[in-house]
Every structure is written in C-alpha cells, then in structure tokens.
Amino acid sequence: xxxxxxxxxxxxxxxxxxxxxxxxxGCTGMLSVAHAAFYGLGAYAxxxxxxxxxxxxxxxxxxxxxxxxxxxxxxxxxxxxxxGDYFVLGTFALQMIVFNLLNNWTAVTGGAVGMGRIRNPSVxxxxxxxxxxxxxxxxxxxxxxxxxxxxxxxxxxxxVIRAIRDDEVLAETLGTDVHxxxxxxxxxxxxxxxxxxxxxxxxIRFIAPxxxxxxxxxxxxxxVIIGGAGNFLGSVIGAAVLVALPELLRFFDVSxxxxxxxxxxxxxxxxxxxxxxxxxxxxxxxxxxx
Amino acid sequence: MSMTFVGRDxxxxxxxxxxxxxxxxxxxxxxxxxxxxxxxxxGEIVGLVGPNGAGKTTxxxxxxGHLRAxxxxxxxxxxxxxxxxxxxxxxxxxxxxxxxxxxxxxxxxFDNLLVASETxxxxxxxxxxxxxxxxxxxxxxxxxxxxxxxxxxxxxxAESLSYGQKKLLALAMCLMADxxxxxxDEPLAGVQPDxxxxxxxxLGDLARAGKAIxxxxxxxxxVSSLADRIVxxxxxxxxxxxxxxxxxxxPLVLEAYLT
Numbered sequence: 001x002x003x004x005x006x007x008x009x010x011x012x013x014x015x016x017x018x019x020x021x022x023x024x025x026g027c028t029g030m031l032s033v034a035h036a037a038f039y040g041l042g043a044y045a046x047x048x049x050x051x052x053x054x055x056x057x058x059x060x061x062x063x064x065x066x067x068x069x070x071x072x073x074x075x076x077x078x079x080x081x082x083x084g085d086y087f088v089l090g091t092f093a094l095q096m097i098v099f100n101l102l103n104n105w106t107a108v109t110g111g112a113v114g115m116g117r118i119r120n121p122s123v124x125x126x127x128x129x130x131x132x133x134x135x136x137x138x139x140x141x142x143x144x145x146x147x148x149x150x151x152x153x154x155x156x157x158x159x160v161i162r163a164i165r166d167d168e169v170l171a172e173t174l175g176t177d178v179h180x181x182x183x184x185x186x187x188x189x190x191x192x193x194x195x196x197x198x199x200x201x202x203x204i205r206f207i208a209p210x211x212x213x214x215x216x217x218x219x220x221x222x223x224v225i226i227g228g229a230g231n232f233l234g235s236v237i238g239a240a241v242l243v244a245l246p247e248l249l250r251f252f253d254v255s256x257x258x259x260x261x262x263x264x265x266x267x268x269x270x271x272x273x274x275x276x277x278x279x280x281x282x283x284x285x286x287x288x289x290x
Numbered sequence: 291m292s293m294t295f296v297g298r299d300x301x302x303x304x305x306x307x308x309x310x311x312x313x314x315x316x317x318x319x320x321x322x323x324x325x326x327x328x329x330x331x332x333g334e335i336v337g338l339v340g341p342n343g344a345g346k347t348t349x350x351x352x353x354x355g356h357l358r359a360x361x362x363x364x365x366x367x368x369x370x371x372x373x374x375x376x377x378x379x380x381x382x383x384x385x386x387x388x389x390x391x392x393x394x395x396x397x398x399x400f401d402n403l404l405v406a407s408e409t410x411x412x413x414x415x416x417x418x419x420x421x422x423x424x425x426x427x428x429x430x431x432x433x434x435x436x437x438x439x440x441x442x443x444x445x446x447x448a449e450s451l452s453y454g455q456k457k458l459l460a461l462a463m464c465l466m467a468d469x470x471x472x473x474x475d476e477p478l479a480g481v482q483p484d485x486x487x488x489x490x491x492x493l494g495d496l497a498r499a500g501k502a503i504x505x506x507x508x509x510x511x512x513v514s515s516l517a518d519r520i521v522x523x524x525x526x527x528x529x530x531x532x533x534x535x536x537x538x539x540x541p542l543v544l545e546a547y548l549t
Contacts, residue, residue, distance in 0.1 A: 156408045157417035159397065163405040166394040173354060174406050174467055175380035286396050 005131035007247055012135070012142035013200050014239035018223040019146050019232050020192035025221065026229035026285070027153055028185045029165030030080075033217045034091035035193050037098035038068045040212025042194025043201040044102060044109055047118045050202070057121035057128075061198045068194025069187045076183040083168070095214050102209040114208025121202045134203050141199065142236075145192055150232045161185055162230070215264075222267055226274050228284025237282055242267065305368055306331045307383070307502040308471045313352055313362030315345075315526075322348050323526045325362070330471065330502040335493065337517035337534075338506045341546060344523040346506045347389060350473050354386050355379045366471060385469030387460040389476050389506070395449030399440060399459055402448050403431040406463035434462045439488055454485035461492060472496065474505040478512060490516060510547065514538060522546065 021035045042064035049055070049063040079090040102109045109115060120129045121137070128137050152158055163171045164178055172178045201207045219242070227238025246263040254262055279287040306329035315323040323345045330336045338346050351357040353364055355376035364372050371379045380386075394402050407427060408417060435441040438458040443451060448459060457477065464472050477493070478486050493516065497503055507513045513520055514534035522530040522537060524546040530537055537543055 152418050155418050156404065159401050159405050160408060160417065162397055162401075163394045166396050167392055169356070170388075170392040170394065171405070172376045173356075173380055173386050174463065175377050176405075177375075177377045 002131050005135050007244060008135050009131060009138050009203055011240050011243045012138040013196050013203070014220075014223060014243050015142040015236050016138075016145045016196040016199070017193055017220050018227065018235040018239045019142075019149050020189040020196070021220050022224045022227075022229065022232060022235045023149050023152070023161075024185060024189040025224055026231070027158065027165065028161045028182060030182060030186065031088050031221075032091040032186075032189075033088060033214060033221065034095040034098070035189070035220050036212045036214065036216035037095045038072065038190040038193040039197040039200070039216070039220075040098060040102055040207075040209065041071060042068050042197025043207045043212065044115070044197075045194065046198025047115055047201040047207060048108070050119050050121075051117075057123050057202065060121070060202070061195055064198035065191040065195045068197075069191040072187040072190030073183065076186045080179055080182045080186060092214065095217055099209055099213055102212065109209070112209060114206060114210075116206045118201050118205045118207070120205065128202075138199055138203070141195075146232050146236060153230075153232065219267065222271050224281075225284075226270060226281050228281030230285035231281075231283040234281055234283035241282075242270075245270070304332055306365075307367055308353070308504065309363075309365040309368075310349065310353065311363040311365070313349070313359040313364065315348055315352060315357065315359050321526050323352070323359070326523065326526070326528050327362075328521045328528065328531055330504045332470075332500050332502055333497050334518050335497050335503045335505070335516060337513035337520045338504055338523065339508070339510055339513050339520060340523035343525075345526040346523055347475060348526075349523070350386065350475055350506070353379075353473060354384065380467070380469070383470035384473065385464040385467050385471070386473040387457075387464060387475055387477060389479070391453065391456045391460050393448040393451075393456050393459050393463070395447065397448060398445050399435065399448055399451065399455075400431055400444040402459055403434055403462055403466045406466040407431070407468075431466065434465050437465070437492065438462045454481040457481055458485060458488060461489060465492070465496070469501070471502045472504070474503065476506050476508070478507060478509075510538065510543075 017035065017039060021032065024030045024032055045067040046060040046064035049060040053059070075094055079087065079094070082090060103112050105111070120127060122128065123137060126133070128134055160171070160176055161181060164176065164181060168178050223238040223242050224235060226242065227236070228234030245266060246259070249259050249262060274281060308330040310326060310328055312325045312327050313323055314321055314325055326345070326349060328336070338349065340346055348357065352359045355371070355374055355378070359372065363370055366379065366382050366384060369382070371382060394405060397405065404427065407430065432441065432444070435444050438461065440451070440455050440458055443455060448456065451459060461474070461477065474493075477489050481489065493503060505516075514537070517534055519532065520534055520537040521528060522540070522543050529542045529546060530540045532540070
C-alpha cells in the first residue's frame, strides 16, 4: 500500500512540474530545458530553509518559490530577448550552471553526495511523515496548481500568450509587450517548479544534484509532449503514465542496475511512437513538431 | 462595426496623425531610404507606391519600430515615437497588416480578434483573472467578423482559412484594435475580386470614421482608385507626391515604372 501511495506522491509532484512547464512550452512556445534547474533550486532552498531557520513548511515552500522566481527573473532579462534555438541553448546553459553549482558548492549543498536529514514537514501541527499524509498534502497542491494554470490558460491572458507562441512579431505589432509577458510566464513557471522541488525534498528527505540534471528536464519535456502541449489535463495524464510506467519493471525480472537503462529506452521509444502516431500527444492542442 | 463619420474637408486641415520627417536608412551599403518625408492626416487614404526595392516596406518597418532609422523623425499624433519598441508605438495608435499575411494560426478567427482587442487595453492581472469571453466584447468580435463576411468561420483555426480570408481577418484585427493610424502592406494583393471589394468598402468606412490610412500597392491604377493622395518612392527617395491624377502624369513616375 505504501508503495502505491509513494507512486501517487511522485505523480502529484511531477504533475506540478509538468503543468508549469506546459505553461511555458505548450502555451507560450518557450522550449526550456532548464526546468529541472528550478526544481533543484527549490529543493535545496526549501531544505536549507528547514534546516537553518525551521519556520515550518509554508515558509520553506515560500522561500523555494521566491528563490525560483528571483533566479528566473534575473535570467529572463537577457535570455528572453533571444528566440527559438538560441533560447533553448540559453536554458541549457542555465541548467548546466545550476547543476554545477549544486554539485560543487559543497559547503552549502553537500556537493555530489547530496543533503540528507531533511525534516518531514508539519502543517497546522500535523506531522507529515507517512506516504498517506503526504498524498493528502501533495495531491491538493497538484490539483490547485493544475486548476490555477487552467484558469490562466482559459483567460484573456491565455489567449495572449498563445498569440505570442504563434507569432511574436504580430503580437508585438498589436500592442503586446512580448518580453514582459514572456518574463511573467517564465518567472511563474520557475516559481511553481521550485515549489515542487521543496515538496520533493520534504518528502524524500535526501536530495542530490543527480536528481536535477538535464535528463530530468528532458523527462519533464517528455511528459508535456506525450500528455499534449497546451493541455493541462494532458500533463496530469502524461505524469501518471511516465512515472508509473517504469514502476512496472519491478514486476519483471530486471536487475536494478539494468532498470535505469531500460527506463531511458522505454521513454525514448514512447516518445518516438507518440511523435509518429499522435504528434499532438494524448490531449494536446496542436502538433508539437511544427 | 458602428463608426462615427466625420467631415473630411475639416479634418484635412488638422495636424497630421502620422508625420514621417526626413527618415534615412542603410543596411551597411547604399541608403535604402534617403530623407523620405510625407504625412497622413485624419480621414485620409494615402497610397505608397514604387517599384520593387523602392523602400516601401522599410518605411513601414521603421514607423512600426521593427527597424530603427539612421536619422529623421516619426511623429504619431504630434508626438515622436522614434526609438520606441513596436508594442509601445502600437498602443499609441498604430495598427499594421503585413505583406505576407500574418494571423495567429493556432487560434480561432474569433480568438484572433479577441487578442487584437485585448492588447489595446492591457492589464495583466485583469487578463489572468477574467475569462476570455465577455458579452460586450464577444458582440464586438461578432460584428467585426460579420463586417468582413467570415462570421461562419469564427470557430475555425486561422491557419485553416483561405489566403483571402486571412487577409480579411488581419484587417478585422486592425478594426478591433481600434488604432488611429493604419499601415496596410498590399491589402489587395492576391485576393479575389469579391474579397477585394469587401476590403475596399471597409477601408472607405475607416477613412470616413477618421482613421489615417497609409497603404502599399504595386498597381498604380488600383492605388489611384482608392487613394486621396499618392507618395511615390524609387531607390529609397521620394520622387513624387500628389493627387492620383497628377501622379499618373508625372514624368519621373512614368520613368520609374517604365524602366
């Protein structure tokens, strides 16, 4: 039972991550491979806040979201002025910088060996230690994030960011401050990803830079693409499928050393099959290949 | 769409809505624009003509803020807009359509018009918290779609519309944005006669409603039938300006078009 609940917690955390990335990639057309960097920054910020200040879960979460937002804002000012491939390269550079920072700033992050002894959160005096209680915390959080992003997507603002995705020059000619709106979306997505990082650190209680590599960013992109770009319910389903799929390997006779590689192969095959058979993803608004 | 028509004789005496003052531009080599000067008044339709490479679209790109002039000034409603970013110039009252028609392909025709309307009164928080359908705005969008005759395609993705319908949609986006000055890059090029007549009718309405319209066309005869005044560019320089009748007899213009 606990194992099943553990998978549910992971699905809810990946739902938060994928939904925020979907706002960026699917709705606004900003292909980022740095989402795991914000996820990692949030995880470390939340864990360090818990370790050093001990004000409790909501404060740790706020610190994580705040740091994600501030870093995103600093990065956005120069990098969002470039488009397409150059933007992807910019986010790749950010991902590598953050990973190397987490990996080498040993005094603060613990370096490559990671950070342990992270306390489980306490909400309104209730100590969230068991997977069941954590499902009760992360599940509503995921639902709230998906609901809020769907509301934004269905609002006038959603229309405008989709317009930016389709044609930035035209949107600008009509009076949209494209750089400003892209910055808002980038900061919002980063803050949400950092919040998911804090939830993850509180739950797993041990984090290491290897959890937040560029492969993790690409995994998140795979969830968005397979679930369907621009559709937040698609992100929920994508997260459920891609988190649960490798867990099926446990029921086969695959060694743990081979399981990691088989998992990568499974993701790759699934991505290729979806791109060929259903380029919109499971519930996507449009063909992601264009 | 409902419009308030204004007396044209009166408005032609007013200060121009768009003033282009001695703008020059080069891209490292010879000048593509050389001290080009002209203006467009409220309620006036001005045609900008010239052979290929004359600098017509460059003028548009500089006025819109997509290119920066090397020298000269651009005034919109009497205020300089030189150096401002395109969205800022648009919000000060400039609308534009493009030679290669541009619409938001993966939005419906209806949503294209909603976006055009929203961006003119932009407030991020209000936009995030409000649904994208409100009764008053929806009615305006439907009227705009009716005025260009594509109301039956309102819920179709813009990318699935025909070329002519996209041109109409692009024009309707200018209507929805409600700008005072409109720059239209070859609005009649490549469209069938029935769509061309709709576009001409709407341009007439817009001019009577007091908009200043500057448009590019290659065909001098087509321009003459629509424009109050024509500006002719050749090799980046203004070689003539005047009424359609005068332009058609101008020896410099005839030479530019015949050579």
